[in-house]
Amino acid sequence: MIEIRDLWKRFENKDVLKGINLTIEDGKTTVILGPSGQGKTVLLKNIVGLIKPERGSILVDGEDITKVSRRRLFELRKKFAFVFQGGALFDFLTVRENIALFLRMHTKMKEEEIEKRVKEALKVVGLSGTEELYPEELSGGMKKRVAIARAIVSSPKYILYDEPTTGLDRTNAKAVNNLINRLKEKYGVTSVVVTHDIECMETVADKVALLKEGKMFFVGKKEEVEEKYLDYLYKLEESYGI
Amino acid sequence: MAKQSFIISLGNRGINFFVSIYEAAVLFVQTLLQLPRIYFYRRQVIEQFYSLTVSTLPVTSLIAIFIGLGSTVQGTYQTSALTPRYFTANVIFKSTIIELTPIVLSLVLAGKIGGSLAAEIGSMKVSEQIDALETLSLDPVGFLVMPRVLAGTVMLPVMTIFANFLAIFSSFLMSTAILHWISPGEYVSGMKMGFKAFELYFGNFIKPSIFGFIIAFSGSFFGLRTKGGAKGVGISSTTSVVVSAVLIVILDYFLGELLL
Numbered sequence: 001m002i003e004i005r006d007l008w009k010r011f012e013n014k015d016v017l018k019g020i021n022l023t024i025e026d027g028k029t030t031v032i033l034g035p036s037g038q039g040k041t042v043l044l045k046n047i048v049g050l051i052k053p054e055r056g057s058i059l060v061d062g063e064d065i066t067k068v069s070r071r072r073l074f075e076l077r078k079k080f081a082f083v084f085q086g087g088a089l090f091d092f093l094t095v096r097e098n099i100a101l102f103l104r105m106h107t108k109m110k111e112e113e114i115e116k117r118v119k120e121a122l123k124v125v126g127l128s129g130t131e132e133l134y135p136e137e138l139s140g141g142m143k144k145r146v147a148i149a150r151a152i153v154s155s156p157k158y159i160l161y162d163e164p165t166t167g168l169d170r171t172n173a174k175a176v177n178n179l180i181n182r183l184k185e186k187y188g189v190t191s192v193v194v195t196h197d198i199e200c201m202e203t204v205a206d207k208v209a210l211l212k213e214g215k216m217f218f219v220g221k222k223e224e225v226e227e228k229y230l231d232y233l234y235k236l237e238e239s240y241g242i
Numbered sequence: 243m244a245k246q247s248f249i250i251s252l253g254n255r256g257i258n259f260f261v262s263i264y265e266a267a268v269l270f271v272q273t274l275l276q277l278p279r280i281y282f283y284r285r286q287v288i289e290q291f292y293s294l295t296v297s298t299l300p301v302t303s304l305i306a307i308f309i310g311l312g313s314t315v316q317g318t319y320q321t322s323a324l325t326p327r328y329f330t331a332n333v334i335f336k337s338t339i340i341e342l343t344p345i346v347l348s349l350v351l352a353g354k355i356g357g358s359l360a361a362e363i364g365s366m367k368v369s370e371q372i373d374a375l376e377t378l379s380l381d382p383v384g385f386l387v388m389p390r391v392l393a394g395t396v397m398l399p400v401m402t403i404f405a406n407f408l409a410i411f412s413s414f415l416m417s418t419a420i421l422h423w424i425s426p427g428e429y430v431s432g433m434k435m436g437f438k439a440f441e442l443y444f445g446n447f448i449k450p451s452i453f454g455f456i457i458a459f460s461g462s463f464f465g466l467r468t469k470g471g472a473k474g475v476g477i478s479s480t481t482s483v484v485v486s487a488v489l490i491v492i493l494d495y496f497l498g499e500l501l502l
């Protein structure tokens with residue numbers, strides 16, 4: 001379980017997060033919806049300690065990740081996988097090397113075992129046979145899926161997705177949404193999905209949090225969002241010029 | 243008004259300068275602290291030694307040959323007919339291996355390695371690959387900076403020694419086989435004249451390793467500081483090259499003053 005308590009973050013003179021409260025329950029998918037530039041990425045990066053907040057705490061299974069030593073932070077991060085907005089694949093490594101990196105660096109696994117895991121992960125995301133390619137040879141949708149393969153290979157407890165469907169066509173977006181659901185059902189992964197894509201929210205969410213002006217102004221079920229906050233959803237899409 | 247904002251901007255620049263120095267010092271300490279992790283990051287270290295050698299060998303060879311030729315032509319042209327020939331050979335030999343090769347090679351490699359390092363790390367920064375390393379529990383300083391700085395510091399002397407051999411060889415051939423202004427025996431005795439081991443050591447080990455450190459460190463430092471998209475990457479790359487080139491020229495003077 002991840003408990004975010006009264007989280008504040010400011011950049012220069014601008015408060016981006018102004019007291020975020022949110023509980024992320026194990027085995028469920030929590031979707032955070034919010035307009036562009038309102039701090040969705042910043043919030044997600046706080047959860048894995050990439051950004052330090054001014055105030056507040058983030059308890060990861062009871063341990064406050066905002067206050068641990070760097071060494072402990074590196075240990076705690078092994079519970080997480082982060083799927084970045086643009087994939088953030090290492091462009092000097094092939095698909096195989098990208099996915100294998102965590103296992104090569106942090107485990108004593110034999111090459112054959114690593115190769116097996118890489119193949120498995122690629123199969124899950126439907127990209128078998130792309131091992132030798134470099135990121136620049138992949139389409140946007142493929143990059144996202146390789147990023148997901150890189151995320152699942154370490155068997156993380158939590159996967160954080162930053163806009164997993166942004167920039168993808170409908171087919172690819174659907175594939176990614178289904179993947180998020182499959183990982184939950186098959187491996188019991190706890191996911192946090194940050195997005196402004198309403199269809200994505202509808203497909204994957206067990207719980208929805210609406211972000212506005214640095215605060216969560218609603219946390220609850222998606223059915224309730226669709227009933228009460230249609231206005232908000234329209235404005236959301238407008239903020240991205242959809 | 244204009245005057246006031248000029249002073250304020252000057253003040254800001256001053257503050258930024260000291261902040262940068264502080265940040266560089268922090269990165270330096272972080273790099274040192276990652277050195278004991280060399281076994282953990284061994285693949286990255288080996289990779290950097292390899293890629294540094296492969297990417298710089300052609301340009302190093304090319305400029306080494308022409309440094310040899312250039313210094314020979316200049317040396318013979320500038321010395322009068324009255325000076326003994328082996329003395330001219332001695333001047334060419336020493337000035338080439340102690341001064342000319344180390345500094346020219348370092349400046350060229352500052353452009354080549356430093357620029358591409360800053361661009362490489364900078365583009366990783368703006369595309370969140372540095373953050374991705376962190377989330378995979380890999381330290382960007384250990385994974386990227388330490389191997390590059392180590393490779394730069396160790397490999398620049400190796401490249402300099404290699405370049406010096408080539409430069410002297412090309413000078414020797416030019417002098418004895420093409421220009422015929424000196425006999426091979428005389429050239430060799432010129433090389434041996436006033437031979438000091440420390441000078442060789444200074445020109446081929448101390449200086450190049452300091453320059454190599456500066457090149458790789460400044461490339462990494464400006465790369466990690468990159469902000470904004472492709473434009474930011476370009477700025478980092480240019481800044482890194484200019485800063486390391488200026489530092490090399492300045493340090494070349496001070497090191498010479500201090501140690502010789």
Ligand SMILES: Nc1ncnc2c1ncn2[C@@H]1O[C@H](COP(=O)(O)OP(=O)(O)OP(=O)(O)O)[C@@H](O)[C@H]1O
Nearest residue numbers: 011012016034035036037038039040041042043085
């Ligand atoms: N490192 C930083 N330094 C300064 N300001 C930052 C930094 N990171 C984010 N910001 C600011 O914080 C605000 C929120 O940024 P964030 O990237 O979290 O938005 P977002 O909700 O993810 O938007 P989008 O959907 O467009 O990705 C923005 O105004 C941004 O300019």
Ligand SMILES: [Mg+2]
Nearest residue numbers: 040041085162
């Ligand atoms: Mg974002």
